[in-house]
Structure formats: structure tokens, C-alpha cells
Amino acid sequence: AKRAGRNTIRFFDAEVRAAVAARIVMEADLRTALSEEQFRLVYQPQVDAEQRVIGAEALVRWDHPLQGEISPGEFIPVAESSGLILGLGRLVLSTACYQLAKWEKDASMAHLTLAVNVSTRQFRSVGFVDDLLTIIQETGAPRSRLKLELTETVLIEDLEEAAETITTLSRLGICVSLDDFGTGYSSLAYLKLLPLSQLKIDQSFVRDVLEDPAAAAIARSVVGLGKSLEVEVIAEGVETTAQLEFLSGIGCRLYQGYLFGRPTEVEALERLAGRLQGA
Ligand code: C2E
Ligand code: CA
């Protein structure tokens, strides 16, 4: 038994070593990727009740020279733990703001909003708001059409600090959306203290909304919460018309998901926005 135990430990140890090694390699690759411009943004449409494109969410993509496209679900956590998220986050924000500024100059695109994911570590870093303002100034992006997507972790880690930053952003006219809403463990009481502009119903609830009464109840209560707080509510991960009908039935008016469009190059998003706008 003793030997088996030792073998188990040795086996576990080898697995951990492999995982640590893979992480170190990815961290090094991320560092190179930042300096060699291997990142790009794709844009997923967000639509209103009439299915007009009202904006998009910017999602980062990494084209690894050897491994091909690596999912942000894999590399964002590594970027966060290594601190590289600060550089990557700044790159994402400036690319997105540059795009917003371009849309601002095009009459057929000037109405579009752009949502950008901001990781908790980035949001809480010293100088985040100042850096953002510099980027906005340098690109000439319209502040009121920029939306920062934060997750509840931001609020759980330090509510007071988060409230201060969100208030500052709101005074500057920058919108804040709470992403993956309903998946965190934060109390709802804080919500009325925060000048949020949007709650985003997490895609896990949207996915199960027709089969799972608990998911349906959560979706319904987020919509209710939005109404009473006068905060916009958007559902993400909408894939079927049945889900859309359910969401519309409970009073959700904004949607994002494969049903309306996958994340795409900016040109495709612009075609979609132009076409649907005129329709
Ligand atoms: P998220 O912010 O919750 O983004 C939504 C994810 O769901 C995206 O995955 C999107 O492609 C996917 N999605 C959209 N519609 C559907 C649908 O109808 N069905 C399904 N099954 N999935 C859908 P993606 O692009 O792989 O991003 C994964 C996560 O990585 C994001 O989740 C976000 O947390 C993070 N991420 C992506 N881009 C950035 C970024 O620029 N900065 C930061 N900090 N995080 C990012
Ligand atoms: Ca998001």
C-alpha cells in the first residue's frame, strides 16, 4: 500500500509538473504574441427586439504561429495570473476604441455601441481609468458608446473600491455591464448602489431556459431586477428561436448569440449592421 501510495504521488507529481511546464510555455508564448501582434479582435452582434444590430461585443483571438487559434478561455487565465493581462487588456481597449472612433465617422455605423471585456485584475490595477482616458483621447472614441463588461468577481473582491471606479466611469459617460450575471455569489443588495447600465444574463441560463425551471426562474428574476433598477438587460448565448421566444416573453429585449451572428471580422459585422438597419 505504501508503494502504491508513493507511485500515486509520483504520478500526480508528474501531471502537476506537466501542467506547470505547459503554463510556463504559454506564458512565454503570450509575451512574444504581445510584441509580435498575434492578437486580433472579432465582433459579435448584439440586437434589439426588432433584430436590428445595435452594437457588438469585442472578443480577443490569438493566432498562435504553431498551434493555430487558441481560445481565450485557455489563455486569458494565464494572462491574468502572469500579469500579462495588463498589456493585453490595454491592446484590446485601444483596438476597440480605434474601431469605435471609425464607426463614429461613418453615418451608417455611428449608432453602434461596443462592449469590451475587462478582467478583474485589469480593472483593479493602478491607473486603469487614467490609461483608459488616454486611449479614448488618443483614438477619439465616443465615450458614451463604449461599454465595459465586468464580472461579479470585481464586486466580490472589493466592493467599495469597485463602486468608486464604476461611479467614476459612469460620470465620464462610460457604460458598465455586469457580465455572466447570476453566476457569482455576490449579494444583490449592492446593485442599487452601483451606477450600472446593463446586466448580462449568463449563457448557461439561456442554454437551459427551456429544460430547467431553475434557469428559467433566474432569467426571469434578472429581467425583473433590471426593470426595478432601471438597468438594461441583455441575454447572451441565444442559439434558437425557442430560446428567443421565451426571453422575449419574460420581457428581455436585447440579445446576443449564434442565432443572430457568430463573432466575426469587423467587415462582416458592418455588413450585418448596415443590412439589418435598412431592413
Ligand atoms: P464571455 O465574455 O462570456 O463571452 C461570451 C463567449 O460566448 C464568447 O466566447 C462567445 O464567442 C461565446 N458565444 C457567443 N454566442 C454564443 C452562443 O450562442 N452559444 C455559445 N455556446 N457560445 C456563444 P469566446 O470568444 O471564446 O470567449 C470566452 C471568454 O474569454 C469570454 O467569455 C471572456 O470571459 C473571455 N474573453 C474574450 N475576449 C476577452 C478580452 O478581450 N478580454 C478579456 N479580459 N477577456 C476576454
Ligand atoms: Ca463578455
Ligand code: CA
Ligand atoms: Ca458572458
Ligand code: CA
Ligand atoms: Ca462566460
